[in-house]
Amino acid sequence: MPLLAIVTTRSGGRGVTTEAVIDAIGISKSYQRGKPVLNDVSISLKRGEMVALIGASGSGKSTLIRSLAGLIPIDGARDGKASGQITVLGQAIQRGGRISCSRTLRARIGVIFQQFNLVPRLSLLTNVCFGLLGRLPTARGTLGRFSDDDKRVAMQALARVGIAEHALRRANDLSGGQQQRAAIARSLVQGAELLIADEPIASLDPASSRRVMDLVADMNRQDGLTVLVSLHQVEYAMKYCPRTIALKDGKVAYDGPSSALTPAFLNNIYGAESEELFLPNFGAVPEPDGGLHWSDPQAAVNGNGHWSDPPTVVMPPASTVAMTRPHAKAGRLTA
Numbered sequence: 001m002p003l004l005a006i007v008t009t010r011s012g013g014r015g016v017t018t019e020a021v022i023d024a025i026g027i028s029k030s031y032q033r034g035k036p037v038l039n040d041v042s043i044s045l046k047r048g049e050m051v052a053l054i055g056a057s058g059s060g061k062s063t064l065i066r067s068l069a070g071l072i073p074i075d076g077a078r079d080g081k082a083s084g085q086i087t088v089l090g091q092a093i094q095r096g097g098r099i100s101c102s103r104t105l106r107a108r109i110g111v112i113f114q115q116f117n118l119v120p121r122l123s124l125l126t127n128v129c130f131g132l133l134g135r136l137p138t139a140r141g142t143l144g145r146f147s148d149d150d151k152r153v154a155m156q157a158l159a160r161v162g163i164a165e166h167a168l169r170r171a172n173d174l175s176g177g178q179q180q181r182a183a184i185a186r187s188l189v190q191g192a193e194l195l196i197a198d199e200p201i202a203s204l205d206p207a208s209s210r211r212v213m214d215l216v217a218d219m220n221r222q223d224g225l226t227v228l229v230s231l232h233q234v235e236y237a238m239k240y241c242p243r244t245i246a247l248k249d250g251k252v253a254y255d256g257p258s259s260a261l262t263p264a265f266l267n268n269i270y271g272a273e274s275e276e277l278f279l280p281n282f283g284a285v286p287e288p289d290g291g292l293h294w295s296d297p298q299a300a301v302n303g304n305g306h307w308s309d310p311p312t313v314v315m316p317p318a319s320t321v322a323m324t325r326p327h328a329k330a331g332r333l334t335a
């Protein structure tokens with residue numbers, strides 16, 4: 001697909017297919033020997049899915065995201081235990097504790113971080129052009145010589161994320177939300193097929209968070225990008241992602257529909273942190289069986305729901321809402 005088409009396509013979502021875009025089998029990661037931060041984790045994402053990764057602080061979300069993106073090596077075979085394997089877009093990105101990510105494969109994976117990862121003293125335009133590096137001849141890319149066509153593509157991406165007027169401003173002169181939108185524009189010009197985002201809204205105010213999540217959801221629906229996004233606030237996971245994977249102590253504690261998550265389960269996952277997680281008026285209401293469902297399903301789907309930014313709400317005590325069998329069936333519930 002031509003680059004301009006990648007940035008401007010509005011042809012409608014491509015839906016979820018059966019093709020696995022991420023396939024991680026039995027992966028573990030220890031920063032210190034004998035203390036695994038990820039412990040035998042297996043997950044699979046199909047093309048076109050938008051999946052949230054949630055879990056308490058320290059549960060291993062960033063470690064999993066970085067492992068899947070081929071940024072840190074997972075554990076190799078150890079103590080008689082076979083090593084895990086990660087396949088992304090049909091290619092082994094990690095095997096036996098060794099990263100084997102080609103330049104071509106890396107160009108197909110967009111990665112967004114909480115701290116934006118822009119070059120602070122360079123313009124937004126140049127930062128977005130860096131997304132083209134995986135596609136340019138090495139010499140031109142290394143010298144950072146971008147053609148008028150390259151800049152046109154970057155401008156289109158900046159226009160799509162709504163910050164074209166700031167193209168020539170230095171990245172560090174812009175707000176966090178604008179910088180994150182520039183990082184998204186960089187993934188757009190990159191032509192990524194898979195977007196892996198590590199707490200992209202963790203340092204943003206609610207309005208900026210919604211804009212960023214709306215853009216990510218738009219890339220999923222309109223461009224067919226497969227998205228894995230780690231989120232601290234569960235409400236965003238429930239609003240934007242049909243499926244949620246929850247980590248607890250480095251293991252998959254839940255993998256299933258976001259709508260089947262219950263306050264009791266979330267209390268279990270987050271413990272004392274849980275009171276900070278829920279914002280009311282997102283449209284999520286408890287069902288009699290303890291699940292959370294959207295009062296306006298269309299709002300959940302198209303991101304046009306009514307939003308407000310009220311103070312945090314205290315979740316009901318775990319004992320008041322029991323996890324019932326239908327949820328265990330709907331998702332893979334192991335916590």
Ligand SMILES: Nc1ncnc2c1ncn2[C@@H]1O[C@H](COP(=O)(O)OP(=O)(O)OP(=O)(O)O)[C@@H](O)[C@H]1O
Nearest residue numbers: 031032037055056057058059060061062063064232
């Ligand atoms: N580079 C590192 N060296 C040593 N330990 C690390 C390193 N990175 C993370 N850890 C540890 O691994 C555990 C999981 O960290 P990780 O950042 O993956 O969790 P997280 O779920 O993303 O947390 P948060 O929501 O706070 O970002 C934590 O105990 C953390 O201290």
